[in-house]
Amino acid sequence: MPATKKTTKTKTPKKTEVKPVVKPEINIQVEEEKPGKIEVFIPEETVNVPKDDETVDESVAAFEEEQKNGKEKYFQSVGRRKNSIARIRLYTKKSTDVIKEDKALIIVNNKDYYDYFTDSNLRLVVESPLRKLKSLNRFKASIVTHGGGLSGQASAIRHGLTRALVLFDINFKKKLKKAGFLTRDSRIKERRKPGLKKARKAPQWAKR
Numbered sequence: 001m002p003a004t005k006k007t008t009k010t011k012t013p014k015k016t017e018v019k020p021v022v023k024p025e026i027n028i029q030v031e032e033e034k035p036g037k038i039e040v041f042i043p044e045e046t047v048n049v050p051k052d053d054e055t056v057d058e059s060v061a062a063f064e065e066e067q068k069n070g071k072e073k074y075f076q077s078v079g080r081r082k083n084s085i086a087r088i089r090l091y092t093k094k095s096t097d098v099i100k101e102d103k104a105l106i107i108v109n110n111k112d113y114y115d116y117f118t119d120s121n122l123r124l125v126v127e128s129p130l131r132k133l134k135s136l137n138r139f140k141a142s143i144v145t146h147g148g149g150l151s152g153q154a155s156a157i158r159h160g161l162t163r164a165l166v167l168f169d170i171n172f173k174k175k176l177k178k179a180g181f182l183t184r185d186s187r188i189k190e191r192r193k194p195g196l197k198k199a200r201k202a203p204q205w206a207k208r
Helices: 058-069 120-132 150-168 170-179
Strands: 074-081 084-091 105-108 140-146
Touching: 074 150, 084 150, 105 120, 105 150, 120 150, 120 170, 140 150, 150 170
Parallel strands: 105 140
Antiparallel strands: 074 084, 084 140
């Protein structure tokens, strides 16, 4: 007799009805703001506003006061050499102080440049732009310098002083540039390399 296969009936799942969720209605009542009085704060200074004819620019008034008081006009510049930086203020008004004929009125870091630079060669470097123009006693200079050594600071002062003189009169440029005072000297010490004693100096070579 051939074997008969048993057939199994699969049960179909019943469909479940999904009931919609009903959210309760929320009534929000917004109260309308009633228009009230608006208070405006007016400072006391702006209450009495002068007319256009009475207004005066404060900066102009201050400038006029400075001119009346006789404050000196100056030209400002910056000079650099090696690691030294010098900030120069060149005053055009002649000094009333007693000055030697062969000496300029230059103040370096609140000291006279004769006291700041003990070497006579460095003093000549500082005053060389004024000597070139033959106006050693015509100007006053107030200088603040820092960084580097005395030699670098003297050259930085010369560079900055030359720039200030060119700002004062552009006609000085040709003479000072020809002397080489206006060019920034970019020469600095070369860095040391690994394996060498200095920038290029090598240690002594031994054959054996």
